[in-house]
Amino acid sequence: MSETETLSLPDVAQIAGAIREQVGKAIVGQAGTIDHLLIALMARGHVLLEGPPGTAKTFLAQCFAATLGLDFGRIQFTPDLMPGDILGSNLFNFQTSQFTLTHGPIFCDLLLADEINRTPPKTQAALLEAMQERRVTLDGAAHALPPHFMVVATQNPIESQGVYPLPEAQLDRFLFKLLVDYPSAEEEIRIVARYGENRGAPSPMELGIEAVASPQVLSAATRAVATVTLADSVTDYIVRLVRATRDSADLACGASPRAAVLLAGAARARAALEGRDYVVPDDVKALATGVLRHRLLLSPAAEIEGKQVEALVAQLVEQTEAPR
Numbered sequence: 001m002s003e004t005e006t007l008s009l010p011d012v013a014q015i016a017g018a019i020r021e022q023v024g025k026a027i028v029g030q031a032g033t034i035d036h037l038l039i040a041l042m043a044r045g046h047v048l049l050e051g052p053p054g055t056a057k058t059f060l061a062q063c064f065a066a067t068l069g070l071d072f073g074r075i076q077f078t079p080d081l082m083p084g085d086i087l088g089s090n091l092f093n094f095q096t097s098q099f100t101l102t103h104g105p106i107f108c109d110l111l112l113a114d115e116i117n118r119t120p121p122k123t124q125a126a127l128l129e130a131m132q133e134r135r136v137t138l139d140g141a142a143h144a145l146p147p148h149f150m151v152v153a154t155q156n157p158i159e160s161q162g163v164y165p166l167p168e169a170q171l172d173r174f175l176f177k178l179l180v181d182y183p184s185a186e187e188e189i190r191i192v193a194r195y196g197e198n199r200g201a202p203s204p205m206e207l208g209i210e211a212v213a214s215p216q217v218l219s220a221a222t223r224a225v226a227t228v229t230l231a232d233s234v235t236d237y238i239v240r241l242v243r244a245t246r247d248s249a250d251l252a253c254g255a256s257p258r259a260a261v262l263l264a265g266a267a268r269a270r271a272a273l274e275g276r277d278y279v280v281p282d283d284v285k286a287l288a289t290g291v292l293r294h295r296l297l298l299s300p301a302a303e304i305e306g307k308q309v310e311a312l313v314a315q316l317v318e319q320t321e322a323p324r
Contacts, residue, residue, distance in 0.1 A: 006224050006227070009227075009275055009276070009277055012221045012225065012272045013272070015221060016273045018067075018212040018213075019038060019213065020035075022066075022210060023060070025209055026202075028183065028190045029187040030060060034060070034064070036178055038269075039270050042225045042269035045150075045265065046173060046174045047152050047175065047176045048154075048176065048177045048294065049180050050177060051157070051181060052157075055182060061152040062203075063204045066204035066211065067213065068211060071109040071110070073106065073107070074112040077116050077119040078115075078118055081119045083125070086106050087130075088103045088104030088138065090139050101138065106127070107146075108149075110149075116154065117155040117163045118162060119164065120164050124164070124170050127151065127170070131173040168295075172259070172295060175291065176266075176290040225269050226268070228268040228269075228271050230278075234281060238263050238264050239260055244319070244320055245295075248316065249299065250301070251298060252300070253296065253297040254296065263288065263292075264279075267284050270283045281323060284322075285317050288313055289314070292313050
């Protein structure tokens with residue numbers, strides 16, 4: 001496939017279906033999470049997965065990368081991790097008397113930032129430029145990252161010791177924050193039946209997961225997503241919804257203009273994955289919680305009353321008039 005060729009939207013939907021099928025060989029349930037990962041991929045966004053330990057967050061990211069034919073990298077975030085451990089550094093070569101750039105693990109297509117909240121904000125900040133501009137700056141020189149660079153970060157909400165809350169600027173770089181919950185009883189039975197032989201964690205290759213896409217195919221798919229029509233009325237709806245978060249008395253901090261831009265891109269991707277060449281308000285409604293939940297801060301009064309961000313987002317979606 002050439003660098004300028006564009007897939008049809010039905011082709012994009014077919015590729016998404018093939019990716020779901022391959023990931024389903026390893027992951028039981030989590031259909032909604034997989035769909036959001038696909039949308040983020042097509043919208044060139046990043047994803048934060050939050051859930052209790054043992055809910056296959058890391059395994060899901062590994063299997064997802066295996067279906068894409070992309071270069072996969074992983075960083076295990078720890079309290080002593082330094083920015084140079086992520087980005088790399090210029091090392092002096094005594095044989096040539098020159099500095100040589102050593103790339104860090106961030107130089108990959110899909111980066112798994114495992115337990116991202118276990119490292120201090122100084123190290124977390126090393127990802128800011130990479131996530132926004134898809135490049136890193138080392139010793140004053142800019143180095144481009146791959147065009148499909150995507151961060152899938154994980155964290156668990158249970159532990160409070162040895163963790164560092166992600167700053168708002170870091171959270172705002174993520175397109176989605178997805179909550180990974182425990183499986184249903186039926187799904188858990190299937191998980192135990194499939195993996196209960198106590199033979200260690202299998203690799204995606206051992207489970208028969210095959211790459212059903214390539215960097216060229218993904219480039220063509222993202223170009224196809226960009227052709228999806230976003231009507232002025234839907235754009236207005238997105239902006240009104242995002243601005244409503246800033247006017248809510250229950251929220252001390254509303255969503256940024258970046259949230260509106262990312263929500264529009266994600267809505268385009270969702271429409272494309274369903275084979276449509278136009279965005280409908282239901283696309284926006286379906287994605288609003290994942291896009292907004294990590295960008296909103298409850299007011300002190302709302303916290304005292306025990307209100308939840310997700311419930312407030314649902315309320316704002318209901319109150320904001322959608323175009324017909």
